[in-house]
Amino acid sequence: xxxxxxxxxxxxxxxxxxxxxxxxxxxxxxxxxxxxxxxxxxxxxxxxxxxxxxxxxxxxxxxxxxxxxxxxxxxxxxxxxxxxxxxxxxxxxxxxxxx
Amino acid sequence: xxxxxxxxxxxxxxxxxxxxxxxxxxxxxxxxxxxxxxxxxxxxxxxxxxxxxxxxxxxxxxxxxxxxxxxxxxxxxxxxxxxxxxxxxxxxxxxxxxxxxxxxxxxxxxxxxxxxxxxxxxxxxxxxxxxxxxxxxxxxxxxxxxxxxxxxxxxxxxxxxxxxxxxxxxxxxxxxxxxxxxxxxxxxxxxxxxxxxxxxxxxxxxxxxxxxxxxxxxxxxxxxxxxxxxxxxxxxxxxxxxxxxxxxxxxxxxxxxxxxxxxxxxxxxxxxxxxxxxxxxxxxxxxxxxxxxxxxxxxxxxxxxxxxxxxxxxxxxxxxxxxxxxxxxxxxxxxxxxxxxxxxxxxxxxxxxxxxxxxxxxxxxxxxxxxxxxxxxxxxxxxxxxxxxxxxxxxxxxxxxxxxxxxxxxxxxxxxxxxxxxxxxxxxxxxxxxxxxxxx
Numbered sequence: 001x002x003x004x005x006x007x008x009x010x011x012x013x014x015x016x017x018x019x020x021x022x023x024x025x026x027x028x029x030x031x032x033x034x035x036x037x038x039x040x041x042x043x044x045x046x047x048x049x050x051x052x053x054x055x056x057x058x059x060x061x062x063x064x065x066x067x068x069x070x071x072x073x074x075x076x077x078x079x080x081x082x083x084x085x086x087x088x089x090x091x092x093x094x095x096x097x098x099x
Numbered sequence: 100x101x102x103x104x105x106x107x108x109x110x111x112x113x114x115x116x117x118x119x120x121x122x123x124x125x126x127x128x129x130x131x132x133x134x135x136x137x138x139x140x141x142x143x144x145x146x147x148x149x150x151x152x153x154x155x156x157x158x159x160x161x162x163x164x165x166x167x168x169x170x171x172x173x174x175x176x177x178x179x180x181x182x183x184x185x186x187x188x189x190x191x192x193x194x195x196x197x198x199x200x201x202x203x204x205x206x207x208x209x210x211x212x213x214x215x216x217x218x219x220x221x222x223x224x225x226x227x228x229x230x231x232x233x234x235x236x237x238x239x240x241x242x243x244x245x246x247x248x249x250x251x252x253x254x255x256x257x258x259x260x261x262x263x264x265x266x267x268x269x270x271x272x273x274x275x276x277x278x279x280x281x282x283x284x285x286x287x288x289x290x291x292x293x294x295x296x297x298x299x300x301x302x303x304x305x306x307x308x309x310x311x312x313x314x315x316x317x318x319x320x321x322x323x324x325x326x327x328x329x330x331x332x333x334x335x336x337x338x339x340x341x342x343x344x345x346x347x348x349x350x351x352x353x354x355x356x357x358x359x360x361x362x363x364x365x366x367x368x369x370x371x372x373x374x375x376x377x378x379x380x381x382x383x384x385x386x387x388x389x390x391x392x393x394x395x396x397x398x399x400x401x402x403x404x405x406x407x408x409x410x411x412x413x414x415x416x417x418x419x420x421x422x423x424x425x426x427x428x429x430x431x432x433x434x435x436x437x438x439x440x441x442x443x444x445x446x447x448x449x450x451x452x453x454x455x456x457x458x459x460x461x462x463x464x465x466x467x468x469x470x471x472x473x474x475x476x477x478x479x480x481x482x483x484x485x486x487x488x489x490x491x492x493x494x495x496x497x498x499x500x501x502x503x504x505x506x507x508x509x510x511x512x513x514x515x516x517x518x519x520x521x522x523x524x525x526x527x528x529x530x531x532x533x534x535x536x537x538x539x
Contacts, residue, residue: 062384
């Protein structure tokens, strides 16, 4: 199953760093996401997009994960040659991941 | 001192819709309206306009926004705080006074500035992103420090009804009225953290009411054509209820609030603003009714000893060309076109980028999806130091009409100057926020 079926996400940017939240629709899925969607597995899934380190933050109070991805925006919003310079569409790249 | 204030956010970026702010001012029962109109690069572009005309350099939509809002601000006794001053808050304040006089309205306007550090920042200062002197990035055009609440607080104490700033950290626009109305002290860092959380949730306006959120399959949102922008009832203990005006489109719920809390956060344990290093991991969110989310928790520790400075520089000229193919073998023909362009342009443009829109252009991969799209659009992009050189990219794509694969149509070509942004830090001692009051 794709993450899209059980979780939602919002992408954000700061310079060349991409942030991706991962929020289960049902909060009881949070522990499962914590064990299945690690920094390493996301790094592997997004290998074509993110060339730097990925740090995962856990936010149990709101049952959400946050992935902070370095070197992910081809130089960043102001100087990238890509179409989506902000990487705003990349939340749905994370949701393509199979779990 | 008040026990509760209502703060609305009527714009989340410079080009945002005009009418949600009008709805908030008309029907929102607001104490404060905030318009956040300054993205990272906006101020560098505004600085270019100011250099061409010293009476400009404020937000290009300022006149339209103020003309429609001013009568409502007066009628409903709402104070407006906005960073629409961009590169020239004083000129922005004078323009507001001019509009007020034309409307026959008495109003006090404060310009908050001191963020422009271009003249006292050495071009040899190291850029955080590159580790090299700023000037090596390109010709520098602007340098603005992210100020905190101080200047806005002085303006609130001076009873200005409209406060127009240059670069101020977005959450500070919201935190300042809380400090002012509740008598919080600036070194109560837990309260600074709570107020910053509330500001962060509101600052992108439509983001927390269902914009940049809706998905008709999984997250349907009603009436997005009349999306309401949010307001918060903020209480003196730093908790708040986020909501929106009844009858507007959109939704405020646990999901929209969670997405926005984590938006653009690079470390939720330490969210840096000039006012506080806030901890977002201690926040609790709870739905308390239809379109109502209660925000509690949120903490903070100390404030940074430095201000972040955004430095704008002339990066390069971007040239782009696009052409479309449809029907059988659309992708194959687009790929042939891409190969032709690559052979002709790659020697001159080593960074040349070739995208197949409809296949793998947006995510820069398609995760191995081999299905054949019915339509595909080739997009070519490259950069150079002058406009004439990059114009070749669009011209070469256009020439595919008669020299390229069958059925290529809909060419568009673009040349744009690109302003880049790098950042650095500056000691707080070196910056003194200033205010100037104008009366209509």
